[in-house]
Amino acid sequence: MKTKMTPLSKLYVALIMIFLYAPIVVMIVFSFNSTASTSVIGGFSLRWYKSLLHDEGTMQALANTLILAVSSSLFATVMGTAAAVGINTFRNKRVKQLTMGVTNIPMMNPEIVTGISMMLLFVFCANLIGKSDALGFGTMLIAHITFNLPYVILSVLPKLRQLDKYLPEAAMDLGCTPVQAFFKVILPSISTGIFSGLMMSFTLSLDDFVISYFTQGPSFETLPIRIFSMTKKRVTPDMYALSTLIFIAILVLLVLINVAQAKGDKKMNNKLNKGGKK
Helix, strand or coil, rough: CCCCHHHHHHHHHHHHHHHHHHHHHHHHHHHHHCCCCCCCCCCCCCHHHHHCCCCCHHHHHHHHHHHHHHHHHHHHHHHHHHHHHHHHCCCHHHHHHHHHHHHHHHHCCCHHHHHHHHHHHHHHHHCCCCCCCCHHHHHHHHHHHHHHHHHHHHHHHHHHHHHHCCHHHHHHHCCHHHHHHHHHHHHHHHHHHHHHHHHHHHHHCCCHEEEHHHHHHHHCCCCCHHHHCCCCCCCCCCCHHHHHHHHHHHHHHHHHHHHHHHHHHHHHHHHHHHHHHH
């Protein structure tokens, strides 16, 4: 039974949307401003987008951010998928609950606590092996994989629970090895969850600041850290252009995630309906 929204509820939703997206709309509008003013629009121009392309420091930070996001999301997806498959095979409920509780700690833990603790761990390990430059790309990669893993596991586990447990057994009865059954039966069935975890990991890694700030080295600077360093001075309008591009990229990724999940759910419902008819 569908319920109609009252005028008050519509007003409430409209106010929420305004508070959430008005700052982003203002930022996008001023990224096309022909002047450096943050209050007066002088006209439409792509001046700041062109200026952004000629900023070598910002472009290098953007490249570093993309390299880190792609690397960490790929590693986290592979490790998280393997972990989800392992957790799904646990028979002891207490062990499974304990494992899931430990897995969720990086999600529930404040980022500043995670960042500081990982920085101390990296410095401690570097001192043990007598290395002076402890922090760099490697430490940031490990840190990003760490906080991405729970999101991949939580994206893949529901798909594994929806999977018919007799399908892999049937594949092995027909001559497949356990490895072949995994790649030919299980992996295609959970591919939408893997893709969702991959996109989620990439998105989280792309805009992470707190953990990156504590685990970065002097030779590797990501885009959020560079933007933060610019806030100590006057932020130039080319940062509005860069933020607009990042917002559009994140929006596209979220749309892809939702579309992939919707297709996966629709495919699963169709299988269930066919099974019910049979």
